[in-house]
Amino acid sequence: MTAIDARRSVPAGTAGPARKPRWTRDGFETRFFGIARWVVIGALLIVTAFPFYYMALLSIRDLGSVLNNPGALWTDVRHLNLSAYKRVLVSVSSGGEGFLGFMRNSAVLSFGTVALTLLVSIPGSYAISRLRFFGRRHISVLFLAVYLFPSIILAVPLFVFFTRVNMRGSLVAVLLVYVSQTVAVSIYMLRNYFDTIPVSLEEAAALDGCGRLGTMWRISLPLAMPAILANALFIFMVAWNEFLFALLFLADDRSRWTVSLGLSELTGNSIEIPTTVLMAASVVTTIPIIVLFFASERLLAGGLTAGAEKG
Amino acid sequence: MRRSEARAGIGLIAPTVVIVIAVVVLPIIWSISLSFQRVRLLTLHSAGFFGQYSLENFKLVFTSQGFVSTLLTTVAYSVLGTAASIALGLVAALALRRRFKARGLVRSIMLLPYVAPVVAATFVWQVMLSPQFGIVDYWGKRLFGWDKPVAFLSQQTSRVSIFGIHLGIPLALIMVILFEAWRQFPFAFLFLTARLQAIPGSLEEAAKVDGATVSQRFRYVVWPQLVPTIAVLSVLRFIWTFTKFDDIYLLTGGGAGTEVVSVRVYNFLTGNGDIGLASAQALVLAVVMAVPVGFYMWRFGRREERLS
Numbered sequence: 001m002t003a004i005d006a007r008r009s010v011p012a013g014t015a016g017p018a019r020k021p022r023w024t025r026d027g028f029e030t031r032f033f034g035i036a037r038w039v040v041i042g043a044l045l046i047v048t049a050f051p052f053y054y055m056a057l058l059s060i061r062d063l064g065s066v067l068n069n070p071g072a073l074w075t076d077v078r079h080l081n082l083s084a085y086k087r088v089l090v091s092v093s094s095g096g097e098g099f100l101g102f103m104r105n106s107a108v109l110s111f112g113t114v115a116l117t118l119l120v121s122i123p124g125s126y127a128i129s130r131l132r133f134f135g136r137r138h139i140s141v142l143f144l145a146v147y148l149f150p151s152i153i154l155a156v157p158l159f160v161f162f163t164r165v166n167m168r169g170s171l172v173a174v175l176l177v178y179v180s181q182t183v184a185v186s187i188y189m190l191r192n193y194f195d196t197i198p199v200s201l202e203e204a205a206a207l208d209g210c211g212r213l214g215t216m217w218r219i220s221l222p223l224a225m226p227a228i229l230a231n232a233l234f235i236f237m238v239a240w241n242e243f244l245f246a247l248l249f250l251a252d253d254r255s256r257w258t259v260s261l262g263l264s265e266l267t268g269n270s271i272e273i274p275t276t277v278l279m280a281a282s283v284v285t286t287i288p289i290i291v292l293f294f295a296s297e298r299l300l301a302g303g304l305t306a307g308a309e310k311g
Numbered sequence: 312m313r314r315s316e317a318r319a320g321i322g323l324i325a326p327t328v329v330i331v332i333a334v335v336v337l338p339i340i341w342s343i344s345l346s347f348q349r350v351r352l353l354t355l356h357s358a359g360f361f362g363q364y365s366l367e368n369f370k371l372v373f374t375s376q377g378f379v380s381t382l383l384t385t386v387a388y389s390v391l392g393t394a395a396s397i398a399l400g401l402v403a404a405l406a407l408r409r410r411f412k413a414r415g416l417v418r419s420i421m422l423l424p425y426v427a428p429v430v431a432a433t434f435v436w437q438v439m440l441s442p443q444f445g446i447v448d449y450w451g452k453r454l455f456g457w458d459k460p461v462a463f464l465s466q467q468t469s470r471v472s473i474f475g476i477h478l479g480i481p482l483a484l485i486m487v488i489l490f491e492a493w494r495q496f497p498f499a500f501l502f503l504t505a506r507l508q509a510i511p512g513s514l515e516e517a518a519k520v521d522g523a524t525v526s527q528r529f530r531y532v533v534w535p536q537l538v539p540t541i542a543v544l545s546v547l548r549f550i551w552t553f554t555k556f557d558d559i560y561l562l563t564g565g566g567a568g569t570e571v572v573s574v575r576v577y578n579f580l581t582g583n584g585d586i587g588l589a590s591a592q593a594l595v596l597a598v599v600m601a602v603p604v605g606f607y608m609w610r611f612g613r614r615e616e617r618l619s
Contacts, residue, residue: 029525040406041417047493048421054446055435071449120330123323132313133320139328141608146335148547148604150554152573153593157338157345160586163352180334183327212319241428243557248581260430264561267434275438282431293426294419 052286059084059280066276084280092254097277099284101255102262109171109258110239113178114232120179121186122228126216128187129194130202140191147184151244159248169253177245182235189234193227194220233296240289259285339597346591352584368591377570384484385571388559389552392491397544399492400499401537405529407500408507418504425497433561436490440464467568483567487559491552499544506540507533546607554600572596 057074058066062081065072090096127133128140158177162168197220205215221228246261257265263281266273347364372378403421407414424432439446442460451457461469461482469482510533518528556573559565565574576596579589 026522026524033525037406037409040402044403044406044421045417048423048497051432051435051439052423052427054439055431058438067444070444071446071453120326124327127320127323131316131320131323133317133324136320139324142328142331142336144608145604146331148550148607149335150551150573150596150600152554152556152576153342153597153600154335154338156576156580156586156589156593157342158334159580160345160350161338161341176330176334180330183330187327212316237426241426241430243428243430243561260428263428263430263434267437275444278434279438282434285428286431289426289428290423293422 052290055279055282055286058276059283061276063274063276081276084274084276085284087277088280088284097262097266097273097281098254099259099262099281102257102259103284103288105171105256106240106258106260109175109178110236112175113182113239114235116175116179117182117186117235118228118232121183121190121231122221122224123216124183125187125190126194126220129191130199130220143184143187147188151181155244155248158245162249168249169256171250171256174245174249177249178239178242181242181245182238186231186235189231190224190227193224197223229296233292236292237289342590343594345586346594348587350586350590352586368587369595371588372591372595377575380568381570381572381575384569385553387484388488388491388569388571389549389555391488392495392552393545393548395488395492396495396548397499397541399496400501400544401503401541403496403500404503404507407504421500422497424494429494429557430561432494433490433558436562437464440486464563465567481568483563483569487562487569490558490562491555494558495548495552498548502540502544503537506537510536543607543611546603546611550600550603550607553603554596 060080060082061072061075062079062083065075065079087096088099090098091101092098128136159168162173167173201223202215202219205219206212210218241260242258243260243264246258247264250256250258250261251265263278263285266281267278344364346368347366349363349365349367407418407421440448440463442448442462445463447463448460451461463486464483466482469480514532515528518532523531554573555571556577559569559571560574560577563569565571565578572592573596576589576592579585579592583589
């Protein structure tokens with residue numbers, strides 16, 4: 001075989017260009033899309049990354065130079081100016097904007113949402129995936145509907161209800177709302193994962209004398225850990241980024257603002273606060289999510305396709 | 312055995328069901344009741360489930376100034392935003408299909424707009440598009456030679472002359488649609504990438520052997536495989552874009568011809584403190600939304616019971 005190939009390739013190599021027309025559609029397309037592909041990748045990279053680069057850049061320049069030369073695409077390291085970050089982070093009483101406090105609120109809400117949602121959604125999704133009980137199908141449909149339903153429609157009655165019971169400014173109310181917003185998608189994602197775990201593993205455990213809860217705890221839960229982690233990251237991201245309910249519930253009391261709300265309230269009166277400070281605040285708001293995202297990119301990307309952020 | 316299984320199942324699912332009913336289902340029902348009552352934030356203490364029902368709020372919703380234009384804006388925003396984000400996601404998924412060095416990193420960077428907090432993303436856009444010291448305006452003046460500062464986000468229509476024809480384009484609306492495409496294309500990108508990976512390579516190889524060019528292989532082999540995913544994405548993105556609040560509220564505040572229905576609901580609620588009116592407007596939105604939601608659940612919910 002190799003001998004034949006070798007013999008054939010000699011004339012093909014010499015006579016090839018003469019026999020083949022130079023411009024075939026296939027050759028043209030292969031070359032065209034080969035180049036277009038890199039152009040597209042380059043353009044997409046600039047479009048997606050530049051705003052974040054620009055955000056970081058402005059946050060470390062000083063205001064005067066930004067106003068003098070707004071088009072600059074980089075800054076001299078010697079002119080590095082971190083005063084904006086100082087002003088953003090320190091508390092109001094020390095002349096800052098108090099973002100450390102906002103970050104604490106956001107962290108409490110986000111971790112609380114993750115813990116509470118997983119606490120109810122892990123057993124719930126296990127039940128929907130594994131156990132036969134009356135109403136299982138209806139509950140599945142209900143959760144899908146809740147997941148698809150837009151939050152602005154819920155905003156009015158929840159705003160009214162929590163105002164009525166005098167709980168509107170409390171973090172607990174917001175926590176409860178966040179859990180209700182994430183629990184449906186969480187069950188949805190975890191249920192799909194439990195469905196992929198073979199039942200035979202659990203049956204084996206049951207034969208060995210493991211009770212139902214024991215099986216769930218010792219067998220199913222460890223197997224579902226990747227999905228649970230991805231789910232936890234996803235919920236954290238949703239809670240950290242959430243804006244509408246924070247705005248409706250917490251806007252009145254500065255000590256309860258989350259980072260997103262704090263940033264939007266600051267930009268609202270941006271006449272008094274310099275752009276560089278606001279950009280530093282944007283960076284502070286974004287950094288935790290970016291760090292989390294790059295630290296767990298594979299997990300989170302999996303989590304993002306398993307479910308999707310409503311909005 | 313069967314009975315104990317049912318009992319365990321109900322026990323495990325009960326906490327979730329209680330939360331969903333208490334914080335989602337009951338509020339929706341109450342909202343329906345509120346939309347038929349004249350309730351304001353100041354008279355809230357007397358509001359309950361029962362009251363004097365009337366159709367007054369709905370009459371106000373339909374006859375109030377700007378109802379039609381808001382609806383049209385919302386439709387334009389959601390249709391074009393959905394289409395643009397899916398098209399961009401498709402282009403990105405195809406460009407990143409073949410393996411290359413640092414593809415993982417490029418992929419992660421492209422997801423940034425989607426995972427970043429919406430407040431920070433909208434704010435950096437505002438700064439970049441600012442007519443005073445925005446970088447877009449700065450380079451636009453130098454590279455494209457526009458002479459006056461362009462207020463991208465606060466100008467309802469912009470006069471543009473192309474080949475001597477003067478056109479008025481809805482500038483602010485175009486900007487919020489572009490923002491939507493920028494922020495949501497990674498979503499379509501992720502789903503389409505997952506779908507592309509599932510296409511068996513042998514199909515395309517066979518087409519290649521038969522002499523199909525790159526574009527023909529896409530048109531006749533890859534595209535038919537993607538259509539179902541694109542259909543799912545379209546319905547989902549349409550549902551969520553139609554009711555989107557954050558992006559437009561933060562970018563333009565609903566000004567300059569970008570007021571969408573959800574911003575209107577918010578303004579009725581907090582600006583006017585008119586709870587009945589806000590509920591009625593939200594209910595109208597919910598009824599409109601029930602069509603695509605129902606369609607999605609009927610078409611895709613049962614068969615696949617998953618999003619991908």
